[in-house]
Amino acid sequence: MKLVQRRIGLMFAVFLALLGCAALRAVWIGTVKAGTLGERAVQQQVEDLEITARRGTIFDRHGVELAVSEDAVTVFAHPFLIDDPGDVAARLAPLLGRPVNELIKKLGDRNSTFVYLRRKMDASLGHRIEEMHIEGIDTVVEAKRTYPQGHLAAQVLGTVGSENKGLSGLEYAREDQLGGDDGHRRVVKDALGEPVSLIETDRAQAGDDMRLTLDAAIQERTEAVLSEVGQTYTPAGATALVMDPRTGAILALANWPRVDANNVAGAPEYAQQNRAVQFNYEPGSTFKAFTIAGALEEKLITPDTQFAVPPTIQVADRVIGESHGGGGGTLTTADILAQSSNVGTVMIGLKLGATRFDRWVRRFGFAKPTGVDLPGEDRGIVLDVDDYSGSSIGNMPIGQGLSVTPVQMASAFTAIANGGLKRRPYIVEGDRRPPKRVISERTATQVSRMLEGVLSAGGTAQEAAVDGYTLAGKTGTAEKAENGTYSDTDFVA
Numbered sequence: 001m002k003l004v005q006r007r008i009g010l011m012f013a014v015f016l017a018l019l020g021c022a023a024l025r026a027v028w029i030g031t032v033k034a035g036t037l038g039e040r041a042v043q044q045q046v047e048d049l050e051i052t053a054r055r056g057t058i059f060d061r062h063g064v065e066l067a068v069s070e071d072a073v074t075v076f077a078h079p080f081l082i083d084d085p086g087d088v089a090a091r092l093a094p095l096l097g098r099p100v101n102e103l104i105k106k107l108g109d110r111n112s113t114f115v116y117l118r119r120k121m122d123a124s125l126g127h128r129i130e131e132m133h134i135e136g137i138d139t140v141v142e143a144k145r146t147y148p149q150g151h152l153a154a155q156v157l158g159t160v161g162s163e164n165k166g167l168s169g170l171e172y173a174r175e176d177q178l179g180g181d182d183g184h185r186r187v188v189k190d191a192l193g194e195p196v197s198l199i200e201t202d203r204a205q206a207g208d209d210m211r212l213t214l215d216a217a218i219q220e221r222t223e224a225v226l227s228e229v230g231q232t233y234t235p236a237g238a239t240a241l242v243m244d245p246r247t248g249a250i251l252a253l254a255n256w257p258r259v260d261a262n263n264v265a266g267a268p269e270y271a272q273q274n275r276a277v278q279f280n281y282e283p284g285s286t287f288k289a290f291t292i293a294g295a296l297e298e299k300l301i302t303p304d305t306q307f308a309v310p311p312t313i314q315v316a317d318r319v320i321g322e323s324h325g326g327g328g329g330t331l332t333t334a335d336i337l338a339q340s341s342n343v344g345t346v347m348i349g350l351k352l353g354a355t356r357f358d359r360w361v362r363r364f365g366f367a368k369p370t371g372v373d374l375p376g377e378d379r380g381i382v383l384d385v386d387d388y389s390g391s392s393i394g395n396m397p398i399g400q401g402l403s404v405t406p407v408q409m410a411s412a413f414t415a416i417a418n419g420g421l422k423r424r425p426y427i428v429e430g431d432r433r434p435p436k437r438v439i440s441e442r443t444a445t446q447v448s449r450m451l452e453g454v455l456s457a458g459g460t461a462q463e464a465a466v467d468g469y470t471l472a473g474k475t476g477t478a479e480k481a482e483n484g485t486y487s488d489t490d491f492v493a
Contacts, residue, residue, distance in 0.1 A: 048201075052164045053180030054143045055171075056207035058157060061251075061429065064216040065148050067157050067171070067261075072144035073126020075117045079109050081136030088134055092117065095125050107136075119162045120144040145171075147261035153219055154261035155274040156253050156374070156427070168264075169274065170210075173375040174428070180207035211429040213249035218242055226256040239275035239406050241425075245414035247432055248423030250372075277377040280403040281492045284478030285323075285340045285460075287399030289447055290412060291349050292337055294360030296443045300351045303334045303446050309344045316390025320346055320398070323477070324460070338453030340460045340475060342398050349397025357397065358385045363438055364412040365422060371433075372407050372425040380404045400478055400486075416451070417472075420444040448472050 058067035075096060082088055089103035096103070096118045106115045120142055130139050145160040158169015165179065166172035183204030226238050235256075242252035255275050259267040273279070295301045311328040312321040322342050336344035349357055361367070367382035381403040383392060395401035407425055415422035420443065421435035439447075451472035455465045460475045477493045479486035 048184060048186050051140075051183040051204045052142045053182050053204040054206040055145060055160065055164065055180060056178040056209040058170065058178070059209065059211045060214045060216040060219070061212065062215065063211075066153060066212070066214070066216070067145060067147050069143040070146055071123050071141050072120035073123050073129075073139050074119045074142045075121065075126060075129055075137065075139050077107055077115050077117055078136045078138070079107050079112045079115060082107050083135075088137065091132065091134070092129065092137070095129055096121070149216065150262065151258040151260055152216060152223065153214060153253065154259040154264060155255045155272060156214070157261055158375075159261075159264045168272070169375065170212075170428070173373070174210060177210060178207040181205040213251060213427050213429055214253070215251045219252040219254065222252040222254040223256075223258060226254050227258065230256045237270065237273075237275055237279070239279065241276055241406055241410045243410050243414065243425055245417035245423060248411070248414065248425050248435075249432070250425055250427045253427065274374065274376065276406045277372060277374050279405060280378055280380060281405075282402065282478040282481065283399040283404050283409060284476035284492065285342075285399055286409060286474045286476030287402075287404075288337060288340065288345045288397070288476075289416060289451060289474050290360065290364050291345055291352070291357070291397040292333060292450070293364075293416065293439055293443055293447050294357065295348050295352050296333075296446060297360070297439050298352065298356060301333050301348060303332065303450055305333050307331055307333075307336065307344050307347055309336070309341060309347065311343070313343045313346050313394070315346060315350070315394025318391040318394055320394055334450045334453055337447075337450045337474075338456065338459045340454075345398050346394050349393055352397075354385050354388050354393050357393065358382075361396075361402070364415065365438075366402070366404055366408055366412065370405075370407055370411045370425055372411075373428050373431050374407075377407065378405050380408055399476060415439055416444050416447050418444070 054069045055067075057065055057069070060066055075092075079085070085104050085107035086100075088107055089100045092098075093100045093103055098118060103117065106112075106117065109115070117137075123141075126139050126141075129137065143164065145164070147154070147157060156169055158171035158173075159167045160171050161167045164182075166175040171178065181204065184202040186201050222240050222242055226240055229235070229238050238256040240252070240254045241250065243250050253274075253276050255271075255273070257267070257271045259271050264272055292301070296303075307330070309328055309331050312319050314320075320342055324340065328343075331339070331341060331344050333344075333348070335341070336348070352360070361382055366380055369377045369379050371377075383396075383402065392401055411422060411425050415438040418435070419441045420437055420439040422438045423435050424433045426432055449472075451474055452470065453459050454473055454475065455461050455471045461473055464473070465471060477491050479488070480490040480492060481487075482490065
């Protein structure tokens, strides 16, 4: 009997000890660990997700889609809920396209409550991961930026980062319009981790669509021509603009080498540059049209004024000769422009003088940005008159000793092609601005007629003539400035 009572007493003592331990454990959990465990419980049952706003679509002038947003799946994990990181990593790696070791490192951090495994992946692969129902692995649908035309106008359109924000090009410059406002969603789950309610606490607002002045067909043809140039001459880079001088609307803006808009990061950095607005170069003979236009406006010459042009001319310490064969003889102003005579143009520049020449250079819009609605526009480099050297008035009238951008040149030539009215270039529909009169209609017509001679017999671009069309233009080649001198082998054409 005493033995039975003793055993009962011992069992009661053990029971009391266990009860005491449980009570102490409950107190410890309810006080010391209450905050941490409560937070984990909430994280397992309540999840706040950011909903990425769908970016606006970018169209060409005819409604062709150039940039769109489509559904993609983002996969993320709560590492503290994953018991076997190695097994989970091995199952997910083939679908995520990530190394197993990389995933193990992310999934094995027990102190981490949230980690992205892959952002904006193919929706079909994301859905396969959802169907695996792995504890601690979740997915959310996000908008992914894609460019259905591939390489077309890639440097113009730009790029979007993983956070759905524009990083370059129009995507960056028009972020306020295209980006929209992100929203937030709260998901409540039951004890088994199954969603029981979904509440949009802040609805995402999609970005606005944007229509460009670009014409996809003209853009594609322009890029094809540049590709032929690249394959034939292997230049460091090339750019081309097609612009309507009556409005300033840019119909095509191409750069070579081409870049895949869906994989810009895979292209070298120099190829990502939009050279039309960011490339500075000495324009060479294409600048002669503005020198002659200024002298016509000042009534110093007419298209028929004759010049006894020597083979060379000395300006201060520099002797300037012709870049083409021959040289010398009697030439009219029209001949000087058609044959791209360096010496004849310098003679006209000397008639203008430094002060008047500088005034016309700036009136045509050089030395300042055009204001085109593209990011990163350079302003070019033009010396102030006070900083001219003795030979500056010999160099600059023929397009050396100053630098411009391709879009500046295009904008300046609109004044000649549009009856003296210069248009600001623009690429987003609705950005058209009023014109500015630069030269008289009479002068613009005279220079245009003289530029037709460039493509006629005896001109420097007669091989570019097209039967049935009246064309006007100007060729130009400039030696590249390197280390304080001009290269004998590298040129901008």
